[in-house]
Amino acid sequence: MVIATGPAPxxxxxxxCTSSDxxxxxxxxxxxxxxxxxHMVLQRDKPITVFGxxxxxxxxxxxxxxxxxxxxxxxxxxxxxxxxxLPNGQYTDRLxxxxxxxxxxxxxTDRLxxDDTPQQSSxxxxxxxTDRLxxSGTTSDAQPETPLPWSVTLPALHEAGPYTMxxxxxxxxxxxxxxxxxxxxxxxxxxxxxVELRNSDDAxxxxxxxxxxxxxxxxxxxxxVVDEAAEHAARWRSCSPETSGTMSAxxxxxxxxxxxxxxxxxxxxxxxxxxxxxxxxxWMSRETLETCAAGRGYLQRFEAAIADKTAExxxxxxxxxxxxxxxxxxxxxxxxxxxxxxxxxxxxxxYGACPWPPPVTPTSQWRPAGxxxxxxxxxxxxxxxxxxxxxxxxxxxxxxSYRELLGLLIGEWRGLWHDxxxxxxxxxxxxxxxxxxxxxxxDPMRWPVLREAQWSAAREISRVFAVSLIDCxxxxxxxxxxxxxxxxxxxxxxxxxxxxxxxxxxxxxxVARWNRDEHGRVTLVFNHAHGLHFxxxxxxxxxxxxxxxxLNQTPLIRQATQSGFELASTDGVFHPAQATIVTRDARQTxxxxxAQITLSAEDVDHPTAVRYAWHSWGPAPLFNAxxxxxxxxxxx
Numbered sequence: 001m002v003i004a005t006g007p008a009p010x011x012x013x014x015x016x017c018t019s020s021d022x023x024x025x026x027x028x029x030x031x032x033x034x035x036x037x038x039h040m041v042l043q044r045d046k047p048i049t050v051f052g053x054x055x056x057x058x059x060x061x062x063x064x065x066x067x068x069x070x071x072x073x074x075x076x077x078x079x080x081x082x083x084x085x086l087p088n089g090q091y092t093d094r095l096x097x098x099x100x101x102x103x104x105x106x107x108x109t110d111r112l113x114x115d116d117t118p119q120q121s122s123x124x125x126x127x128x129x130t131d132r133l134x135x136s137g138t139t140s141d142a143q144p145e146t147p148l149p150w151s152v153t154l155p156a157l158h159e160a161g162p163y164t165m166x167x168x169x170x171x172x173x174x175x176x177x178x179x180x181x182x183x184x185x186x187x188x189x190x191x192x193x194x195v196e197l198r199n200s201d202d203a204x205x206x207x208x209x210x211x212x213x214x215x216x217x218x219x220x221x222x223x224x225v226v227d228e229a230a231e232h233a234a235r236w237r238s239c240s241p242e243t244s245g246t247m248s249a250x251x252x253x254x255x256x257x258x259x260x261x262x263x264x265x266x267x268x269x270x271x272x273x274x275x276x277x278x279x280x281x282x283w284m285s286r287e288t289l290e291t292c293a294a295g296r297g298y299l300q301r302f303e304a305a306i307a308d309k310t311a312e313x314x315x316x317x318x319x320x321x322x323x324x325x326x327x328x329x330x331x332x333x334x335x336x337x338x339x340x341x342x343x344x345x346x347x348x349x350x351y352g353a354c355p356w357p358p359p360v361t362p363t364s365q366w367r368p369a370g371x372x373x374x375x376x377x378x379x380x381x382x383x384x385x386x387x388x389x390x391x392x393x394x395x396x397x398x399x400x401s402y403r404e405l406l407g408l409l410i411g412e413w414r415g416l417w418h419d420x421x422x423x424x425x426x427x428x429x430x431x432x433x434x435x436x437x438x439x440x441x442x443d444p445m446r447w448p449v450l451r452e453a454q455w456s457a458a459r460e461i462s463r464v465f466a467v468s469l470i471d472c473x474x475x476x477x478x479x480x481x482x483x484x485x486x487x488x489x490x491x492x493x494x495x496x497x498x499x500x501x502x503x504x505x506x507x508x509x510x511v512a513r514w515n516r517d518e519h520g521r522v523t524l525v526f527n528h529a530h531g532l533h534f535x536x537x538x539x540x541x542x543x544x545x546x547x548x549x550x551l552n553q554t555p556l557i558r559q560a561t562q563s564g565f566e567l568a569s570t571d572g573v574f575h576p577a578q579a580t581i582v583t584r585d586a587r588q589t590x591x592x593x594x595a596q597i598t599l600s601a602e603d604v605d606h607p608t609a610v611r612y613a614w615h616s617w618g619p620a621p622l623f624n625a626x627x628x629x630x631x632x633x634x635x636x
Contacts, residue, residue, distance in 0.1 A: 005393045006356040007276030008195040008479050010333050012219075012246055021232050028172035029055035030063065031147070034231035035379040036165070037176060039238060041216050041269025043383035044181040048076070048154045051381075053147035054169055061169075065152045067179070068164045075163070078152035157181040160214075160267055180214065182267030183258060184384050185494075187251035188283065188376075189391035191276030191479055192427075192486075197252045198245030200483040210244035210252070215259050217247050217270040223374045224365030231378065236269075248272050250390060250427070253487025254494070261495055261504075271382065273375055277356065279394045280405045281368040283376060288412050289368055294401030295408070298368045305360035317359035324355045344477050345435070380416035386423030386498060387413060388490055392450045393429065393478060399446040403453035410461060423498045426466040427486045428454045428631065430473030431539055433617035438475075447616040451632050465497045468508055468631035470613050470620045473539050508628035512594065514610060514635060522567060522577075522599040522607050530593035531625025532581050537562045538619055551621075556581040564619035565599050567607040574611060577601040579622075593624070610635050 025032050032052035042048050050065045066077040157163070158181065165176040187193055197206055216238050221230035237243040244252060247270070255268045262268070275282070281289055281298040289295030306314075331351045335342055358366060365371050395402050414422050428451050433443060451470075458466035467489040474480040495501040507528040514524045526532060533555045536542035541551065551562070558564070563579035577599040599610065613620035613632040622630040 005191055005277050005478055006354050008191040008199065009329060009354075010199045010336075011191070011194050011196050011276060021235075024232060024235075025052070025174065027174050028170075029058035030167065030169040030172040030174060032167055032174055033378065033382070034228075034234065035218065035220075035271070035382045037218070037236045039178050039216060039236040040176065040218070041180045041182045041184050041236070041267050042157060042163075043184045043385055044160070045156050045158055046383050047156055048383050049151060049381050050078075050154065050165075050167065051149065051151040052167075054150050056145055056148055058148075058169060058172075061148070063150045063152065063167065063169045065154060066166045067154060067157065068166065069159075070162060076154040076157065078154050080150045080152050160265055180216070180267040180269075182214070182269060183262065184269040184271065184382075185251070185254070185386055185388055186271040186273055186379075186384055187248050187254070187388045187390075189274045189389050189427075190278045190394055192393070192483075193248050193250055193274045193388070193390040194276045195249050195479055195481070195483055196246050197249040197483075199481070200249035201481045202484075203245070206249075206252075207245045208241050210239045210241060210256075212239045212256070212259060214265075214267040215239040215255050215269075216267065217251070217255070217272055219246065220271060220273040220375050220379060222275045222365060222371075224367060224370030225363045226374050226378065248274065249483035250487040250490070251388065253484045254388060254491045257488050257491035258494065261491070261501070262499065271379060271384070273379065274391075275365050275371055275375075277358075277366055277394055278371055278391070279366075279368070280391060280402065280409055281395075282366060282371045283391075284369060284405070284409050284412055285372055286369040288408055292401075292404055292408065294398065294404055295368075297398070297401075302360060302368050306362055314359065314361040314363075318361060318364075321355065321358050325358070328352070328355055376413070377416065381418055384417060384422065386425060386494065388425050388427070390427040390486065392454065393432075396444075396446045396450065399449040399453070402450055403456055406453060406457050407461060410457065410464060421463045423494070424461075424464045425490050425493055425497075426454045426458060426464065427490060428466050428468050428470070430469035430471075430480060430486075431475075431617045431620070432473045432478050432480075433475065434478075435476035438617065443616050443618075445614075445616065448614045448632060452634070455631060465493050467493050467506070468629050470632055471539060471542065471623070471629040473617070475538075475540055475617055505626035505628060509595070509622055509624050509630040511612075511633050511635060516607050520600065520605045520607060522610055524597045524599065524610070526595050526597065526630070528593060528628075529595035529624055532595040532597075533623060533625075534558050534563075534579075534581070534621040535623050535627075537564075537621050538617065558619070558621055560601065562619050562621065563599075564613045564621060565597075566611050566614065567599060567601040567604040568609040568611075569604050569606050570608055572609070574609070574614075575601045575603045577604070577610075597622075 025034050025036060032050065036050065054061060054063060062079060062081040064079045066074050069075050160182060161180040163179040165179050167174045197203060216236055218236045219234055221227055221234050223230060251270045251272060255270050258268045279298065281295060286299065289299055328351055332347055335347055335350065358364065360367065392402060410424050414420050429447055432447065437444065454466050458464050469486055472480060472482060472485050492504050493506050496504045496506045509526040509529045509532055512525045512527045514522055516522050536548045536551050541547045558579050560576035560578045563577060565577040565579045566574040567577045568574040580598050581595065582598050583596050611634040612630060614634055620629060
């Protein structure tokens with residue numbers, strides 16, 4: 001089964017990359033990574049690592065990075081120098097600070113990290129991708145012209161700025177103006193992170209009201225191989241009606257709420273780094289994928305798909321698919337422009353299903369490890385406050401292995417940034433099912449497995465957090481247009497879990513314990529349950545105000561087909577259960593609100609298992625007073 005997730009309809013494959021500005025991050029022998037630019041936001045209150053390459057024959061082989069305030073005073077500075085040679089004609093890519101010329105040389109590293117903070121100088125973890133353009137020159141057969149990586153870590157900045165960053169090596173100099181220090185988050189994943197603000201709900205108003213010079217973003221070029229021209233053309237931008245439309249809608253609403261809650265003078269920057277239709281394996285190194293059976297399976301399927309094909313064959317297949325895909329997107333965009341309320345049933349009837357997936361090629365951004373080497377590694381370790389992750393749809397067919405892959409991905413990303421505790425915030429998948437599947441073969445029950453994998457990662461991995469979106473989603477539309485809800489829930493999660501805002505509610509009702517009486521009734525005790533109530537049934541019912549009002553006439557009771565709860569006995573067959581909110585626990589406090597629900601199912605005399613919202617699409621009506629949904633759960 002192939003799920004046609006694809007890129008989000010209407011999303012630009014490479015935003016603002018119509019022309020190249022090769023001079024903005026290169027001068028003579030000196031190059032700095034393209035993530036650095038005028039108008040960028042640097043992470044405040046953390047050491048700032050600046051990195052790039054230097055021509056091997058540069059003279060002198062030294063790089064100095066300085067940050068100056070508005071008065072021209074240097075507020076942070078670091079220097080890196082190379083030793084010119086090693087015995088037997090080799091050379092080293094080890095850069096040491098000018099203040100520490102006697103530091104020992106370490107060879108065989110694939111990124112040098114050294115400066116005035118020696119503890120940062122450990123080599124990067126394994127897992128470098130061969131698609132990475134900048135390679136190290138540390139082996140005995142390295143050629144002298146191989147560029148030397150350099151890296152300088154500057155002291156943390158606290159004040160917002162603006163600052164000027166100057167980087168120079170000999171006579172070569174790069175200058176970046178209007179640099180701010182604030183909170184920087186990387187938004188990663190696939191198409192539901194990719195959906196742009198201009199294509200989301202209430203887009204016209206959101207874009208028109210988006211002007212904020214302290215909310216800034218950069219779109220990392222979407223590619224499976226390094227594209228320097230696209231990197232040069234990608235720029236840091238301040239949010240405005242002219243720019244914000246092509247920003248991730250989820251990331252925009254996340255950043256906008258942080259701007260409102262962290263203080264008027266705190267800049268927020270977003271690094272948009274996603275591609276629609278990508279598996280989690282696209283964002284991991286080949287070396288990491290080879291460590292587990294699930295990863296090896298993805299690699300083997302990829303290699304089988306490209307076997308015995310020529311470059312000419314790949315080019316012809318890709319060109320033909322691109323023509324079909326571009327035409328389909330153009331038809332969809334025009335139809336939605338002409339009729340914003342047009343349904344996907346109508347669109348599919350007119351233009352057919354999305355022509356997805358694309359041909360598998362050795363350079364495709366949808367291949368295992370492609371985006372990791374061509375995008376993620378190119379921006380690491382640009383200092384961040386944390387990661388946002390909205391992905392999983394493309395891995396439905398292999399959902400049983402998603403938890404293992406997600407854990408490995410989180411570890412690898414943190415390794416690239418040299419921070420094992422860097423916060424990782426997950427948007428749990430919302431509700432969705434394909435109409436044809438629902439009407440023919442029925443629910444394949446893969447999305448509940450993906451959601452549980454995401455929730456499990458948040459429970460079991462330190463500093464990983466997840467927000468439930470089980471009240472969100474659209475039937476038969478895998479790209480729901482409500483992106484404000486996930487964006488703001490992720491922002492609330494960051495405010496509470498990362499920034500320590502105890503006044504921000506982030507937890508929906510969750511099962512604390514359950515028991516069964518002699519009559520076969522089950523009692524569930526929920527925490528985070530102040531104001532526990534039912535609201536509608538599925539996401540569609542909550543958008544239909546007449547249906548919602550009808551259902552909510554009994555806010556404490558839901559019939560079996562509407563409750564989302566199911567019970568099973570020892571045969572393992574689940575049956576829908578009637579649910580009634582019966583009492584609030586007398587022990588409830590301001591920090592531990594408890595409430596009880598009783599369940600009963602006619603076909604289950606001796607329940608041994610209970611679950612809630614355990615379906616791709618269906619009832620999930622339970623909320624607390626903060627209007628946060630109870631996440632899917634399963635107790636056996």
